[in-house]
Amino acid sequence: MKAVTLGAMPDELGYFGEFGGQYVPAELKAVMDETAKAYHEIRQTPEFQQELAELFTHFVGRPSPIYHAKRLSAQQGGAQIYLKREDLNHTGAHKINHCLGEALLAKHMGKTKVIAETGAGQHGVALATACALVGIECEIHMGAIDIAKEHPNVSKMKILGCKLVSVDFGTQTLKDAVDSAFIEFMRDPKNFFYAIGSVVGPHPFPMMVRDFQAIIGTEAHQQILAMRGQMPDVVTACVGGGSNAMGIFTGFLNESDVELVGVEPAGLGLDSGQHAATIAQGTPGEIHGFKCYLLQDEQGEPLPVYSIASGLDYPGVGPQHSYLKQIGRVNYESITDKECLDAFMTLSRVEGIIPALESAHAVAYAMKRAATMSPEASILVCLSGRGDKDTDFVINKLGL
Numbered sequence: 001m002k003a004v005t006l007g008a009m010p011d012e013l014g015y016f017g018e019f020g021g022q023y024v025p026a027e028l029k030a031v032m033d034e035t036a037k038a039y040h041e042i043r044q045t046p047e048f049q050q051e052l053a054e055l056f057t058h059f060v061g062r063p064s065p066i067y068h069a070k071r072l073s074a075q076q077g078g079a080q081i082y083l084k085r086e087d088l089n090h091t092g093a094h095k096i097n098h099c100l101g102e103a104l105l106a107k108h109m110g111k112t113k114v115i116a117e118t119g120a121g122q123h124g125v126a127l128a129t130a131c132a133l134v135g136i137e138c139e140i141h142m143g144a145i146d147i148a149k150e151h152p153n154v155s156k157m158k159i160l161g162c163k164l165v166s167v168d169f170g171t172q173t174l175k176d177a178v179d180s181a182f183i184e185f186m187r188d189p190k191n192f193f194y195a196i197g198s199v200v201g202p203h204p205f206p207m208m209v210r211d212f213q214a215i216i217g218t219e220a221h222q223q224i225l226a227m228r229g230q231m232p233d234v235v236t237a238c239v240g241g242g243s244n245a246m247g248i249f250t251g252f253l254n255e256s257d258v259e260l261v262g263v264e265p266a267g268l269g270l271d272s273g274q275h276a277a278t279i280a281q282g283t284p285g286e287i288h289g290f291k292c293y294l295l296q297d298e299q300g301e302p303l304p305v306y307s308i309a310s311g312l313d314y315p316g317v318g319p320q321h322s323y324l325k326q327i328g329r330v331n332y333e334s335i336t337d338k339e340c341l342d343a344f345m346t347l348s349r350v351e352g353i354i355p356a357l358e359s360a361h362a363v364a365y366a367m368k369r370a371a372t373m374s375p376e377a378s379i380l381v382c383l384s385g386r387g388d389k390d391t392d393f394v395i396n397k398l399g400l
């Protein structure tokens with residue numbers, strides 16, 4: 001394995017090896033450069049650091065615990081499985097970590113409004129929560145079809161006081177919500193802040209979102225050492241855009257004996273065409289202003305993707321993941337819908353923890369892998385979120 005100093009990534013232009021960068025028009029590049037500059041200045045200040053640290057402790061409820069899933073481990077008959085409980089955060093997932101960081105940064109930069117798109121509404125709710133707390137205006141664009149489907153999240157966003165914009169053109173789903181939010185942002189990019197929901201998009205977003213999520217890995221490194229007296233053998237997390245995975249991996253990248261595994265959604269199977277396994281089957285390309293592995297057609301257009309977990313169905317992936325794959329520091333595996341559902345039910349019934357369908361991909365991989373390892377070995381899983389949002393769907397799907 002190649003030795004890497006990953007603390008320094010990305011370079012000044014926002015590249016992780018050949019991935020990342022800023023593939024955007026000049027006007028937007030200027031705005032992104034200004035954001036990068038402000039971020040570098042503001043994040044060093046004691047005011048910003050202290051404000052974020054206090055919110056993590058007293059608002060989010062950090063540090064999130066690590067839980068030794070003894071019954072699940074015994075059932076698999078192999079390695080000890082540990083869960084980093086991001087599902088216990090306020091709002092129920094890891095997304096609040098970077099949404100708070102982005103909302104605070106927007107406020108410190110003197111921005112007047114935070115804008116974003118949302119698909120199933122998870123990013124929208126986390127961002128609306130952060131903006132309510134920080135005291136900054138928030139506008140979320142969401143496809144009309146998604147609005148009809150995602151009642152609880154739509155209600156939460158309204159209650160939290162954000163402006164919800166229904167997108168009635170094109171597919172009326174996430175793809176056009178991105179375009180709609182972007183058009184609004186470009187009306188006044190000096191005063192508005194576009195809050196990207198994962199480690200994707202043009203520089204500096206993959207870096208900033210990673211930095212805000214790195215709290216997961218920083219805590220987990222200390223916690224697992226205190227619990228076991230040594231590093232885990234494997235650390236694993238699900239990968240959509242890749243923010244929860246980058247968050248936990250960052251804490252272990254320089255521990256060269258720790259194997260890191262990102263888990264992508266194989267959907268109905270890798271050869272079915274109905275999946276979102278970007279790293280397994282993608283090729284280098286461009287999407288949303290950055291370069292990464294991409295599921296694309298011959299013209300370089302993103303392909304339609306599918307996963308049972310709506311938070312994982314993105315045809316691109318974070319540029320740092322693309323780089324870590326290329327240098328071989330992280331392995332990427334995939335898990336089917338069926339394996340995901342099985343892990344969802346198993347974790348619920350054996351440990352009393354209902355995971356998000358996204359997180360259940362990582363749990364499924366850990367279960368499979370644990371069975372091949374010795375009981376002295378250990379696997380640490382990032383349990384990115386809780387499954388409340390998925391319970392009705394699973395009941396219908398399994399006919400329970």
Ligand SMILES: *Cc1c(COP(=O)(O)O)cnc(C)c1O
Pocket residue numbers: 093094095122197198199238239240241242243244245311312356358359384385386
């Ligand atoms: C959004 C979401 C994900 C996927 O996003 P990443 O950026 O890949 O982490 C995973 N788990 C949960 C619970 C989510 O809400």
